[in-house]
Amino acid sequence: MKSIKINISQIFVGSLMAISCCSISACTSFLSVDDYFENTTQLDSVFKRRDLVEQYIRGAAGYLPNEGNLWTSSPTPFQGASDENFTSWNDDRHAGIKFLLDEITPFNNYFNNYTNYYQGIRRANLVLQRINEVPDISDVDRRDFMGRCYFLRGYYSYMLLLQYGPFPIVPEAPFAVDAGTEEMSIERNTYDECVDYISENMEKANEFLLDRREASADMNVPDKGAALATMSRVLLYAASPWYNGNHFYADWTRKDGKHFINQNADNSKWGKAAVAAKRVMDLNRYKLYIAVKEKDTAPLPTVTEDPNFNTRDFPNGAANVDPYRSFSYVFNGEVPRLLNDEIIYSCQPAVGGDSPMWIAAPTYLGGGNGLNLTQDAVDAFYMVDGKDINASSTKYPYPASSIAGDAIGGSDLVFSGFTLKNQTAKMYQNREMRFYATVGFCHSFWPGTSYTGSDASLKNQEVTYYADGSAQPAQNFPEDYNRTGYTSKKYIHSEDNLKANVRTKAYPIFRYAEILLNYAEALNELNGSYTSPTTGITVTRNEQEILAAFNQIRYRAGLPGLVSLPDQATMRQLIKRERQIEFMSEGKRYLDLRRWGQDAMDAYNRPVRGMNVKARKAARKDFYTVTVLTDKLTRRSFAHKHYFYPIPRTALDRNSKLTQNPGW
Template identity: 55%
Template sequence: MKTLYSLRALFLLPFMAAAITGVVSCKKSYLDVNDYIYDFVSLDSVFASQSKLLQYINGIASYLPAEDRLWTNAWSPFQGASDENFTSWNDIRHAAIKFPLGEITPYTANSYYNNYESWYRGIRKANTVIARIEECKDLSLVTKRQYLGEMYFFRGYFLYHLLQQYGPAVIPPDDVLDLGSDAETLSQDRSTYDDCVNYIIDNMEQAYNLLPATKEALAEIYRPTSGAALAVMSRVLLVAASPMFNGNPSYANWRRADGNLFISNTYNNNKWGRAAAAAKRVMQTNRYDLYTFPKAADTDPLAPNVPTAAYPNGAGGIDPYRSYKYTFIGEIPATSNPEIIWCRNAAVAGDSPLWLSTPSHMGGGNGLNLTQDLVDAFKMKDGNDINHSSADYPYPDAATAYQPIGVVKNIADVQLVANTPKMYANREARFYATIGFNHSFWKGTSYTGTNANSKNVEITYYSNGTAAPNNNYPNDYNHTGYTCIKYNHYADNMLQTASVLPKVFPIFRYAEILLNYAEALNELDAPFTDTTTGITVNRNVAEIAAAFNRVRFRAGLPGLSGTELASQVSIREAIKRERLVEFACEGRRYHDLRRWLDAPVAYSKPVTAMNVAATSGNRQQFFTRITLNEPLTLRNWSFKMYFWPIPKNSLDKNAKLVQNPSW
């Protein structure tokens, strides 16, 4: 009789590394796991009852990445290493910064973000349940379908993450290998990228057919649904259709032992068709929509050029700020939010985005820095770029940008104080929902202590400002004059974490599906019919605009302009810009830059910021764009950075496993 412990040892042989850094337990998202049952009792006893099997399944779910942990003790390097931001420390808790700084090697990959072992272990355990579930005699048919659906989902989802982080992966066999097998049997070659994609899609199709469509109970919303399986397919197929993996000649010499290319260098436009059909499949469920909040007395009036027809035909009748913001801050329950396709609990304490972004005197780390390039990507409220603003809502020139607006203005839950610089006035709603800037007003009203400076504070990032570091922690300061407040509720105060509003992190939300659909349609050169679903798609500009404009209108902006719709290239650029803003600091930016092959350009640009060395007495000097030349911002991009290196100790355990190029 094999125990779970011996199976775990078995699975270490062909693929795994010894260290597990960067994977955080997801037990909050599922029921508690009995570690004794999970790791040490016999498999026979696991399948003896539904309750023990459920604990085993919940244990598999504990290998899912904690995708809400974007920066501190993060599960992956990709948000912290994106061109949107950097942290104020280069340490083990914020090791993502080591990636663009060129400090990662296959040896250090054993210690930083080493997910390799855990995700393969999750696949192996899912395979075990699939193979033996019939032994559990007290399962109802409905429960068995759900458990099997989750196992197929997990298999596909773990391999999706392996593919995303490490590139073409070893696809484990479905059967459980015998511990006595020889090394040749246990060692396996990596599969091609396209074979990995097909494996993910096949498993997600199985999951889609077995999983329920919805989860009504709050305790169950973290378990995957059939819609989550469709969302995974939409994302995976969009990435597979993109230039990085569709006709990329850069990997023309990277081959498997059998001579096949790991990444095909033959372009196939049908890949865009599969991606478009996958997104449309989600849309046709009629189960999801962008979240909208009704217009209120304090809603910022729309610009005159924004269509006022009722949403989704225009931006009429909604509050753009609250419609965007409330998905991230816990103001609306996940069970009532049609935008959330799949989510997980968000951390509240030291590993949360709230801690990193919050100033020190309000209980935070004060160590998250957004770049000027990201800030400048947000449009004016009439949809114009800051460099081509209109007379109605002009972006100020350098001589006046620093000057205060002079009056207090309330925009939904946001208060713009009189000291707010003109360069931050009349910006789109997503700007105020995402960007914390110099002279932002932090309410933090959950704090009930006696320190008057710990709530309702005007935060300033001058060298002598309210967010300046204290003597005990001189490195805890903001380097750019900007932080991310996307996940901060106006009442949240890290001095009183027990009163911080509970939140979920949307792993997949409907805005992504809409922009996936628009992007894939735009790239089609001929009609395409998906053989699995019968869905036919073609490059229809009106249909592209309809999907895209739902996102724009929800943000209170005009839809795609005639200039933007003029060509495939102009639409492509509009989509790239929209994804940057809509998904700012949600963990998608690095992957978008990589799949578009835009990363070398993005990472070669200097990091620009406000001049935080200036004092409050030199306001104009502070609000002057500067280039940061400091150890934390010395980015460099090299070809190897398209993938994270496979940890060296994993390579040592599998003779057929080859390292990623240039590592």
């Protein structure tokens, strides 16, 4: 038999049983020699022309999940399985809820990304192996194409790590077609080895990729910043308690005795994470998006603890900032992606029935009315002066429970183009601007001004979630109602109307706010100093560095900053809270809770609470009573197995050396 050499990633690793050797058309057997020859011929044609190679790379990127599909037809469970929310349906289109209802098993096919991610890796590998065969390609394009493939290889590996934990790293050395199954089976690498592999690929991507993409058509193609931002997130996660010296996994080892999760906490990992974030900052091309205050901007609160807050311009204060517009414009499509220097890497979420707007909008406005934010998420937002609702100030007090549901009365309040209706409950008055940009509550105003028809009920609506409110479900869809009295408006523009037009949005996979908080967290956790052996960058737990990064987030939100650095434990909690608020409904919360360890157990095993949506308008006080929900959709639980998603049973069956995640 003639010896044929092909890469292992074309044959087998985990559930790579489904990975074909094809590039243009599908083939039926991944071990078929005839198919291999046929598709090799097709690949030979691809690598004769630059434009076909670029098409092939775009095809390789086609296995990336659309991370902007947060709730409906989501490719990952992370947002649907967050303590921030739950959906009103437990079905295949909203399967994220199944994770914490303990309906996920290795045998069902929900969020089965294992094969796709390895297919993407295989395609990237092929280009890297054959890019030098292309005759009509410039050196600039060759380098950029290589950078894109290194990025894809690293990013698919990163996605494997997020969902499944330690994964088998595909070797680049080829195997013969007649190699045995045992020879081609690969054991999982350790978590740290996977992190190193991702970092190595992102370093190479950073070396070869373009500095930036100028054309709007290429906005979703990675550049150097995307590679460095991925490293920043991966290294921050790797430094976190669940993956760094976690003795819960003391018995989880490879056959060679290596622990999948290292057992000795290494504080220098926080230094590596800080350096990675600083490298993004040092590019000097990203910044928080700031809308300068206008005549209708709400006045900043009067505070005494931060003298810079009201007197200095951003980034040293908030005197020139319109906090509502600054935050909301990052997400609602008001500012085109090309003009938004906060977004480092993005994708475009689905429109229509899979979009974030559809699940959040009421039925009579064309939506699914099926997204429920929890009371815990709503209560996380600060008062307008930066105080916790449970320790509010006398000037901006959070109302007592006896009057919390009373209407604020008077005229509607209008600021920064946002309308707070006079029937809004007092518990939602004087909250920070990110609250109004993120949360839809009872008596929220939905302008929907793109509708120009004659039906007045399709725009400028005050949506209510009482049992007899305007957001009642349609008669033929009785389950389509809001369970908590809260939804997410983060991705909704005032013009957006599902009965008319909706703005194009860019979902920010990485944005500069994350880099700043990554930097602040990593420095806060670092004991002493750390010098990177490759970049020479030195970082320390420097008070001014931490405050400068942290306060930018606060000032953009219209909140006073910190004037001095508190102790490490206090600052840790402040950073965690800031991440919870800043990144709400962005798919990051589950990943943060998990990496912090015990935080996930605490958050997910608390009762789910919301407003009493069974109360009618006439019983307003009853509606505004914080209620523990006993709906079957809220009977969530979190066990140790939920720290990782189960590896598909089909993958385990085809790789004798692959082991399942603990608890599954």
